[in-house]
Amino acid sequence: METLLSGVVILARWDVLVALLFGSIGGVIIGAIPGVGAAVAIAILLPATFAFDPIVGLTALLGIYGSSMYGGAIPAILINTPGTAVNALTTYDGTPMTKRGESHRALSLAYSASFFGGIFSILCLMVLSPLLALIAPHFGAKEIFLAALLGIILVIIAHRGQVFAAGMLACLGIFLHTVGLEPVKYSQRYTFDQDWLTSGFDLIVVVLGLFAISQAFVLLLEPNETPHPSRVKGTLLAGFKELQSYKRIASVSASFGVLMGMIPGVGEFTAQFMSYAYAQKTSQSPEMFGKGAPEGLIASETANNAVPAAAMIPLLALGIPGEALTAMMLSVFYVHNVVPGPQLFQNDMDFVMAIYLAMLLLNILVVVFLLFSTNWLTRIMQIPTRALGVTVLLLSFVGVYSLRNSITDCAIAAAFGVFGVILKRLALPVVPIILGMVLGGIMEVKLRIAMSRVDTPLDFIDRPIAAMLFGVICLILGCQLFGGILRKRLVDPETG
Missing domain, CATH: 1.20.5 (Single alpha-helices involved in coiled-coils or other helix-helix interfaces)
Incomplete structure (x- = not known):
């Protein structure tokens, strides 16, 4: 109880609440615009968060991370175009419901299912936090090294049909981390007497290049399109009542989201497909799935919104990110010399509790905002793709330059942007590169410490x-x- 009250005190600061409000509403808007997504928004915002306290920066990023999937359901249902990648499964049943004239019902079910999944996962993890605080101190250098290695292996295996390519890209990420001065004796590695390589490849520069700048290039290269979704008529509150008829599916889907989110490298997609398969198998009308089955929509949205809170567990307890977005958040810790891991759960449990309370509050803020602004968000979706591309490109280069006032960083980010476009054209994953850089650094440090014993x-x-x-x-x-x-x-x- 004392820890909970301490978390409330941290969260009650005006700057934390402003960051939470900004991140929550901003995440919904970003999610509702097809072609951007949470990864791009977080990559652009990341350099600005370094000037704030860790709790302020993390709250803003968590707001975007946790709320973007709410917004991504809107274009997925109305125009058959997922706002974020994890809303792709929502189109299977959401779009057919819209074609039947039930767009208000589909959106209402999506909002209520997302809210249930988010709240369920946060409450589960708040209950589990004391147990995690007991287990985390037993992780030393050997255990964290092996956990990081397990994380990389799971990330690679998660890309079914592309395991070899994902493995090579993860190795590329590990190699990129080794370029520059090594962390113990400060000897140069792979610099080839080039001064601009001495400082290595900054994670944020690579992130902005692979996610934001590459997406800007894609938007600029594609035909200029302006979506025209229809307005939503009818109440959006009915879904909360209708969800009670599907509470078994919602509960099981949320449980899948929690379990999959806690495993590094697994994430939303596995949780969604497991939940969707369970819902279809246990449904009385499985033939309706893919044709507008409300159970399919609920399974998809409940599972993906249960993942963000659970994904914070390996990050906070072990300092190991499970996917690209939590890897970006890890950099906020490092900039402020706050080391996530066993010591954080042991000594700063109030900080951890404040993060969970922030995620609890953001779900409430987002649902209230969506109930009154859905039709306004349909106008935001009408931004032309090339105008969006120019905006993302400009903000990306501003963010890169603001890191170290370096034109070289801008050139490196542009090169990774081109590389990102090539990977997207070849349908190859980008995430293993980022996780290779982050987890490779963790593995190197922990292996050096462990080998001494x-x-x-x-x-x-x-x-x-x-x-x-x-x-x-x-x-x-x-x-x-x-x-x-x-x-x-x-x-x-x-x-x-």
Whole structure:
């Protein structure tokens, strides 16, 4: 109770509340504009948050992260174009409902399901926080190294059909981290006597290039389009009452979101598809899925909105981001010399509680805002794509230059922007590069610390948690290898 009250005191500061309001409403608006998304918005805003206290900067970023999926449901339902990538599954049943003249019902169900998923996950994690505070101190350098390695492996495996490409891109991210001065003896690595490489590749410069600038280039290269969604008529409150008829699906979907969000590298997509598959399998009318089934819409929106709070667990408890957005948030900690990990849960539990309370409040703010502004947001969606591209490009370069007042950083960001466009054209993932840079840095530091106490390879797994993590890594790699061999034999029986 004392921790909860301390969190309320931290959250009650005027600058924190302003940041929360700005992030929450801004995230909804960004999510409602197709072609931008939370990753682009957070990448652009990231340099500005370095001037604020950690709780202020994180609250603003969390507002965008947690609310963008609410806004992304609007174009997904009204014009069959997901506002954010994780709203893609919402189009399966949301758009058919709009075509039947039930757009108000679809949006109302999406808002209520999103609200339930967000609140459910936050309450679960607030209850689990004391347990996490007890477990986190048992993670030393060996355990965090193995957890980071497990995170990279899960990120790679999560890209089904692109495992090799994801692995190569993750290795590229790890390599990019090694360029410049190494962190112990400050010797130069891979600089080739080029002064501009001495400081290495800044994570924020790479993030802005791969996410924001590349997306700006894509918007500028595409035909100039102006969506014209129809206005929404009818009340948006009915969905909260109708959701009670589907409380089993909502509860199971929210549980999937919490569990998948806590595992690094898994995230919204896995939670959504598991929830959607469960809803279809247990529905009395499975043939309606993909044709406007409210259960499908509820499963999708509940699961994806339950993930953000859960994704903060590996970040706060171990300092390990599970995906690109939490990797960006990790940089806010580092800039202010606040080290997320076991010590944070042990010594600053009130800070952690303030973050959870902020996420609780943002869900309430977003729902109230959407109930009164949905038709206004449909006008925001009508921004021409090229005008949007120019705006994103300008803001991106302003953000890059503001980091170190360096034209070189702008050139590096532009180069990564072009590289990002190439990856998108080839349908290759960008996220492994960012997580490779972040997790590669964590692994290097923790491995150096751990090796000072290791005489034999078995000493590295001589503690229960380290042994368990090593066992999980071996099991996952074994299953992946066995699955690959089995699939190859099924495709070409003669080779077996």
